[in-house]
Amino acid sequence: MNTEEARKILAESDLLVCEADVVAAITRMASEMTAELKDVNPVLICCMNGGLAFTGQLLTKLVFPLQVDYVHATRYGHELHGVALDWKVRPQTDLHGRTVVLLDDILDEGITLAAIADYCRTQGAARVMMAALVEKLHLRKVTPGMRADFTGIEVGDRFLFGYGLDYKGYWRNAPGIYALKNS
Numbered sequence: 001m002n003t004e005e006a007r008k009i010l011a012e013s014d015l016l017v018c019e020a021d022v023v024a025a026i027t028r029m030a031s032e033m034t035a036e037l038k039d040v041n042p043v044l045i046c047c048m049n050g051g052l053a054f055t056g057q058l059l060t061k062l063v064f065p066l067q068v069d070y071v072h073a074t075r076y077g078h079e080l081h082g083v084a085l086d087w088k089v090r091p092q093t094d095l096h097g098r099t100v101v102l103l104d105d106i107l108d109e110g111i112t113l114a115a116i117a118d119y120c121r122t123q124g125a126a127r128v129m130m131a132a133l134v135e136k137l138h139l140r141k142v143t144p145g146m147r148a149d150f151t152g153i154e155v156g157d158r159f160l161f162g163y164g165l166d167y168k169g170y171w172r173n174a175p176g177i178y179a180l181k182n183s
Contacts, residue, residue, distance in 0.1 A: 006170040010178065017153055017177035022163050025152035029131060030061030032150055038064040042099040045091055047116065048072040050105030053164040053172065054133040058103065069093040075112050085115050096124030105164035107132035110142045133163060134177060159183035
């Protein structure tokens with residue numbers, strides 16, 4: 001994909017959630033997370049690369065003691081469909097006995113988040129929670145009924161990009177949540 005093709009994708013896509021509504025969702029999530037986590041000394045783990053924009057905006061709204069780390073595990077690379085989990089970087093913080101919150105751009109089928117959560121449990125985490133900026137509403141979850149503990153926006157089952165989500169490596173920086181036409 002080149003930049004001309006990337007521009008065409010954005011121009012031809014549907015804006016599902018504008019930037020102001022995304023910011024409002026993050027602010028609401030921060031309030032919910034503060035109420036739940038302010039006294040537990042959590043470790044928040046950004047799931048790269050998708051969780052970067054969400055995590056950056058969320059952190060400054062969480063005004064209580066916490067630690068931040070990151071993980072980079074992917075099933076997609078720059079492809080549209082995932083395969084086996086490829087670990088790039090594992091968390092460096094000692095997770096033993098801690099409440100861990102995984103921060104990611106999307107909870108789709110949940111395969112990647114479930115694998116990262118399982119890894120955190122094997123490292124001794126007392127509790128593993130998930131916060132997803134976007135949660136797709138469909139029945140293909142890796143575990144039936146799987147839900148994030150904190151969700152910003154719920155959407156239908158379309159191919160999404162923007163605000164951390166990418167299309168073939170592009171448009172993580174789009175100022176809203178977009179869907180490909182006819183997806």
